[in-house]
Every structure is written in C-alpha cells, then in structure tokens.
Amino acid sequence: MTTEHQTATMVYASADALREFAAQALMRLDVPEEDARIAADILLESDLRGIDSHGITRFEQFYVTGIQEGRISPRPTIQTMSEAAATALVDGGGGLGMVVGYRAMQIAIDKAETAGAGFVTVCNSRHFGIAGYYATMALDRNMIGLAMTNSGPSVVPTFGNEARLGTNPIALAAPVGRGTPFVLDMATSTVAAGKFEVAARKGLPVPPGWAGDEQGTPTTDPRLARNGRHYSPLGGSPEMSSYKGYGLGVMVDILCGVLSGAGSSRQLQQRGFVGHFFGALNIETFRPLADFTAMMDDMHDDLRNTPPAAAGQRVLVPGDREFATKAERLAKGIPLYPDTVESLRRLSQSLGVPIEL
C-alpha cells in the first residue's frame, strides 16, 4: 500500500492508543462513553484491516466536524419504528453511523437467535465506516452476517453520464472451523474512493476504466477521477457487464434507501442522511454448526489451493488480505500519513485529549 519513499515519512501508532484517543475525543464531543468506544472500535478495526480510507484518517473530517457542525447528533434517539419476528425498521436519529449500525446489527442478531433470521433496515443514519465490521459481528454468535449502506452519488449507471448511485458496498461474513473467516467487503463500483487517494499519494495513474473526470471523459489521473464523481460500476464497461455492478448498486439502494425511507443514493443529496441494511442468519436453525464450518474449511482449502495463473501469484479467500494486514498492524502499529498525524495533533489540541505520535 505504501512506497518506500513514503514509508520513511510515515509514523506508526498502536491501534490501542489510537482507539483510546478516538474514544476520548468523542466523549469530549458529548458522545456517551459506551457509544464512543463502539465508534472508536469500528474506526480502528478499519485501520487494522488495511482499509485506510475508512479509518482514523477520516476521523476529523467525517465524524468530529460532523458533530461540531451539528450534522451528527452525539446523543441520538435510536428507535425501532416497526418490527416483526424477523424484521425491523430502525430510525438512527441522525447519530454517528457506527453507533446506529452497531445497535441495528445487534437487533438483527437477536432476532436471528429466535426466528432464525433477522433483517433490519435503517434510516436517518450517517457514514458508518466499513460494512465488513457489522457483518463480522455475527460470527461470534455462529451466524452469517450481512451489511450494506448507501451513500451520496458518485457512480454512473451503465450507458449514462452522471452519477446516480453511491459506491454502495456489500459485506458478508461467515464462520469457519479453522483459519480466518470468510469476509467479503466490497463497493459495488469498480473501486471505492480510497483507491484514488492511494494512487494520488503515490503519484501513480489509475487504470483506464475506473472513472471519468467531471465531464465523464475517461481519465487515469487519480485526482481528476477522485473529484469527478464518474466512477464506473463493477464490470467497468458495458462490454464487460458493468450493468451487473450497476444493478447490485441499485439493489443496495433498494434495501438501504427505499425499504427504510432514507431515500436512494441520489435522493440523499436533498435529505442529508444515509440508510443501511443488516442481516443475520442463524446457522444452527439450518444444520449443525460443525457440519457447516467443516464444509467452509474444505471450500476455503480448495480455493486457496487453486493452481495459480502465474508464478508468484496465489488465490486468496475474501478476508485473507485484511486479516493478514491486521496481524501485521497489531504487531507493527498503524502507519499514518503526515497529514493524518497533523489532523490528530490538531484534534488533540482543540479537544484537550493527549496523544503521543
């Protein structure tokens, strides 16, 4: 993820220290301690898994400023507006997306405990960080977990020339008997915004097909691509079936936006909130957990042992890279870019929460 040149200028900080800092900072902003710790854990889990674009780098911009400017409520009333044995609609009360998401996923899991399945759609929430966190919450309860969110428009429908969809990610996690669990966590666009930032920091072009500039003209300049809000849906081009990535993005909008009333990606512009969707499937209501996890292990072995396309290549299972990064970062610390270090020092000063970097 980082070049040698940059590694020299990176600062490494322990996840524990950053997590504590983020929690304390949120508490200074009037977020209750339990909620602050939930949000900080989700934020740092993103850094640990290597999804830097959703971690501490965005803490100030997405969350602190949001609370300070009144767009995010530090003490939201999170309410179940309607429910059945296996479903619920939750109003997030304009709170931190991580807190709203955590509570809503807990409801899905609790419902799945008795009904076998729990599916919860959420309105009036805010940016919730990585979808994969909520999906993996199900694993400790021996469930399959699902999480999605919509977001403001940046993705262009196939044959169109204006953004109508968010990057609308889908995450699914499933438990295993040995090794790391299955965790798919993917934007339904070819790439999410973070990849443009990484390329821009490295001064490298991005592949053709990822995005267009503001006019929709294809570009390989990561800054033009990042700001152009003409990202391609997964597939990249009509010839390569981008209508599928586009269709998956709309699916996410239906489940997160239309089912909850939050609005589809484009409607969010007027409404200012986002919607989420969470699901849990209780494996033991289908068949014995040990049978399920043994078959997961066989499948994972089988996938990882696929003959490689070229020497030095290796087939991974979704989640492998993230958990390898997590192990590495738990040992070595989280690498922070100079501008992130600056942002954290600024927050430390203004909020009066000490940090050592």
Next chain:
Amino acid sequence: MTTEHQTATMVYASADALREFAAQALMRLDVPEEDARIAADILLESDLRGIDSHGITRFEQFYVTGIQEGRISPRPTIQTMSEAAATALVDGGGGLGMVVGYRAMQIAIDKAETAGAGFVTVCNSRHFGIAGYYATMALDRNMIGLAMTNSGPSVVPTFGNEARLGTNPIALAAPVGRGTPFVLDMATSTVAAGKFEVAARKGLPVPPGWAGDEQGTPTTDPRLARNGRHYSPLGGSPEMSSYKGYGLGVMVDILCGVLSGAGSSRQLQQRGFVGHFFGALNIETFRPLADFTAMMDDMHDDLRNTPPAAAGQRVLVPGDREFATKAERLAKGIPLYPDTVESLRRLSQSLGVPIEL
C-alpha cells in the same frame, strides 16, 4: 440477439403452445400435472424474457434426458429438514430444480407473511432455470424476492488458473407502483455460458477478458471459451477488481451450497446435485407499501432519466430489457433456432406429444 441471416431461418412459436408442449412432455415422463405445469411455466418465462440459454432450447438436454437417465426424479419427496419462524432447510429429493425451487420459494414467502422475512436454503436439487423467476414470485405478495443457485465449476478465482466456482447467479426483485418491476438477474461471472453460445451461432468473436480456453489462455473464440471452463469473475481482471465478482460467487456458494449441505460449486462434481437459496422480505412489516413503491418509482424515473453517455444510448433499470422482450415475444412468438426445432420435433415423436412448428 439474432442477425438478419439467422432470422430468415428462425421459426416463431407461441409461448402458450410451447408451454403446453413442455408440460405434456413432462407428464409423459411421469411428472405430476401440477409440477409439470410449474416447470413448463418457468421454462417459458425464460424464453419470454429473452434468456434463451435457459429456456426451451435446453428442455431436452437439461430436463428430459435428466429424467430419462434417472438423474432427475419425476416424483421427488421434497422435505423440510429443519426450520425456524423465518428459516428452513429443504431437501429437494433430486427432483426437477424448477419444481423444488418453486416450492422452496413458496415456503420463504409464507414465512415472510408472518415473520417479516423468510430465508430457505435447498440441497439435493437440480438445474432450476432462471433465478429471476423465483425472485419475481415475491412481487404479487408485496415482497422483495431473492434467489440464488450454485452450479458446477466454470469460473476461475482471481489469480488462479482452474475453475472453482459456478456462474452462481443472484436475482433480486422489488415491486413498483407503475411500469415494470425491478428485476436483477445476473451471473456473478462476467458473462454466463449463454453469451458464448449466442456469439458462436453468429460466428462472432467474444471480447477479450470474458474467458480463457482449456489451458486458461485468454481467447476470443466463443467455442473455445464456452468449452474451456475458464470464465472470468465479474470485473474481468485483477486490475478491474475481479476479486469482487469472485467473492460474490463464493457468497452464493456459502448460502446455496455450504448452508444447505449441497456442497460448494467444486464439491458438486462429486455429489451431482446443486443447492439454491431463496429469500423474501415482507415490505409492510417495514413501512407502508405505497410509500415504498412511490419511492421505487422516483428512483426508477431518476435512473432512466440519467443523461446518456452518447447519442442513441439510454440508461435502463434492471428488468427493463427483459420485460420489453417479453412484450415483443408475447406478440410475435418465441424465435427458435433450427436445432431447437429439431429437438422439439424429436421429443414430439419419441414422447407422442403433438407440436406444430
């Protein structure tokens, strides 16, 4: 879909006549009338929606021969093996996938009627035709419908050089207030096998990136691609995020194969059956149906009105093309290739069921 040269050699038959023929043929093969009519309806709905590869063209090869050779049971015992308020595991008894799928989706819908959600995984089934049919079954009950199936390996994991996944489709349908409903029905590979067949019939090359030959060498020859069983996952290449299409394919395997015990795509080779997964979400347990469908209509308008990328292009909503084809084919009939006409005449003779073509 067809060139002028071929249109001249095509025969057009009414969907009603073909549906009746298929039902009568299945009854001659000892399938009970109700089941035969279900299977024939699903088969012809595929032709009506323009998914020719899953329609009457495959009737002999996939279904008739399967029953005659004892791989498909005409009178299966379809059993619920375990269940909770919102979930069930169904054993298909080795029956026709369409009959098993129809019954299992009904269970999901019935559970969603009371519990809000119904999710059903299925083992011991066979090829079930188009996933989209089952998803759309939910629409009449004011629900969102979901359907998936796994299948024998033809798709290569990212960085690998051997098929480990099926084309593992995902279908989701949602109701609307006006116009045609949202129906996404997509293989998680860049393209499904049918596209290679279409190109081969037309004598046209396929785009680079769709597939490799038997050795995994990229090819644009549709016959080599069709038989090579080295299809690319959606995304096409690592650079274009094919690990997402691959991850979605594994997700389908988890829900259809591992959760049901049918086995993941590769394990199916030994087992000879496939697994499915069905879901239904009862919209009114979340919020009033009229609010949901009004917001769907707004979103659909918004998507269809996206400024086009080029003159003459138009943004569609998933399902638009299929329902336009359906209207056209209800009026003009289903176009049949000469080899399909031959196949149907052969069946007519051998089974003693009249057909006029």
